[in-house]
Amino acid sequence: MKYKKSLYPIVKKEILRKNIFSIEILCPDIASIAKAGQFVHILPDNMTLRRPISICDIDKENGIITIVFEVKQEGTQRIANKNKGETLDVLGPLGHGFTLLPDAKKVVLIGGGIGNPPMLPLAKYYSNKATVISGFRNAECVILQNEFKNTGAESILCTDDGTAGRKTLVTEPLKELLANGNIDAVYACGPIPMLKFVAAIADEADVYCEVSLEERMGCGIGACLVCACKLKKEGKDVMGHVCKNGPVFSSKEVQW
Ligand SMILES: Cc1cc2nc3c(=O)[nH]c(=O)nc-3n(C[C@H](O)[C@H](O)[C@H](O)COP(=O)(O)OP(=O)(O)OC[C@H]3O[C@@H](n4cnc5c(N)ncnc54)[C@H](O)[C@@H]3O)c2cc1C
Ligand code: FES
Incomplete structure (x- = not known):
């Protein structure tokens, strides 16, 4: 898996709704390889566990990704407290994104x-x-x-x-x-x-x-088992990791 980790500057922050924030992050090395459905893992200040947030927009030309998230508890609150000009500790892009079908008509x-x-x-x-x-x-x-x-x-x-x-x-x-x-x-x-x-x-x-x-996540890169999930592959039950094998799965693979 190809991913980057660094401190990246926030170039724009908007409050979309009560407790829902949009943050644009200048991270050209992440933006250049990010795909639809992947996520970034963000370390809130003074915390040990990162928080997974989906990539909402990818602007490869300007090297910017956008995340849109809801404040739930302390981790997302600390991310939301950051302002334009400050940096975020971001690991990404992570996970397996959506399958794009170039021949699809609808x-x-x-x-x-x-x-x-x-x-x-x-x-x-x-x-x-x-x-x-x-x-x-x-x-x-x-x-x-x-x-x-x-x-x-x-x-x-x-x-x-x-x-x-x-x-x-x-x-x-x-x-x-x-x-x-x-x-x-x-x-x-x-x-x-x-x-x-x-x-x-x-x-x-x-x-x-x-x-x-x-799924609740620890490492985000398939190394800690926190996000283990049961899947179906070729009729057999197998274990997978939401962070590495997902977060996107074919619906037939998921054990609902
Ligand atoms: C692949 C992925 C993509 C996500 N994308 C978005 C998004 O685009 N926008 C958005 O608002 N939220 C998204 N979430 C949910 C977001 O990660 C949680 O709301 C956030 O981690 C909560 O952190 P907290 O410290 O505020 O809350 P707490 O509940 O205090 O978090 C405590 C711990 O639980 C973990 N945790 C809690 N809820 C979740 C959850 N639903 N999923 C995974 N870990 C959780 C946290 O990582 C942390 O370790 C995504 C989750 C995953 C797995
Ligand atoms: S979060 Fe560590 S294995 Fe998925």
Whole structure:
């Protein structure tokens, strides 16, 4: 696995929503090799364990990656406390990203809540061949909608309470798109119950599906076993590492 580790400067920081931050990091050596679906492992100040955050945007020309994350506890709070001009200790890019299908004519990208950020590089790659279905709890949690629209992808916004977009779960528009046919692949990131339903619906429609899983992590490079997970390969149960073999897996490999 090819990855870099250094202190990299923050070139932009924005508060997107309450507790949701977007940080642009100038790291040309990471940006030049980063792929859709990979993540970076960031060391918060005065902590020993890094925090995994997906790469939300890759600007290879200017050597910048963007991360979008929600403050959960102390680690993400310390990352969010950093400002433009300060540095972040970043290890990356890590993990196995999404499989890009150059011949695909139509794909569906599904993001649930803070699972939306890793869908943006895929939306940029597929552009008008993609339909992005984004799901959030309510209007106050909605992020990245202009960014998705700017990629040329069609976008469908859903909220649990109907305060923005359609009042439905992301699985409903997915079923409608699959019923119309001609979908080559489905990609998803979000809470496990959502991923499980998405995988089952894609499976029933016999459409290739990849999901990005979240697991607690230690090293992030396959050396500590913290992120061990059960997988299925050629009908057999095997152990894998979310950090190294994933975070993106074919939905058929995952033991739900
Ligand atoms: C591959 C991957 C990509 C991710 N991408 C994003 C993203 O783009 N945006 C975003 O907001 N969040 C993302 N997360 C979740 C994010 O890593 C956790 O919210 C964060 O680690 C919580 O740290 P904390 O110190 O604030 O919280 P705490 O809960 O206090 O963290 C304590 C410990 O648990 C680990 N941990 C807690 N929750 C998670 C979790 N869900 N996944 C992995 N480790 C966890 C932390 O690394 C730390 O070691 C991602 C997780 C993974 C595995
Ligand atoms: S986090 Fe150490 S093996 Fe995956």
